[in-house]
Amino acid sequence: MDEPNQPYPGVDPPRAGLAGRCPRCGKGRLFAGYLRLEPVCSRCGLDLAPLDQADGPAFFVMSIVSFVVVGLALYTEVTFSPPLTVHLLLWIPLAFILAAPLMRLAKGLMVGLQFRSSAAEGRWHAHDDER
Numbered sequence: 001m002d003e004p005n006q007p008y009p010g011v012d013p014p015r016a017g018l019a020g021r022c023p024r025c026g027k028g029r030l031f032a033g034y035l036r037l038e039p040v041c042s043r044c045g046l047d048l049a050p051l052d053q054a055d056g057p058a059f060f061v062m063s064i065v066s067f068v069v070v071g072l073a074l075y076t077e078v079t080f081s082p083p084l085t086v087h088l089l090l091w092i093p094l095a096f097i098l099a100a101p102l103m104r105l106a107k108g109l110m111v112g113l114q115f116r117s118s119a120a121e122g123r124w125h126a127h128d129d130e131r
Helices: 013-018 056-080 084-116
Strands: none
Touching: 013 084, 056 084
């Protein structure tokens, strides 16, 4: 029988995650909604709950998008000195337009990378010599 955390032959877990597919079989859907993971892969039965990334993808997307938006806002302010309303009308929608598709890609990629590296939640192990 296959190892539960080994990808099927020919499946690259990060690439499958980017495509929104199961990191093990590459066929089943990864997402139940826009960002919510399926509980279990419908094709291979992989439990996807332990692979949920919580705020990890949001941190990376927020860092990338804020770098772009703040850079453009500063350039616009120095070059054109527009009123505050122009900044609000430009940069808030741009932040959402950039962040929305990147969030799904980042979450899929991080799920695939976590599956490939067999990463899990940290646990404390009691050592016998520390009593």
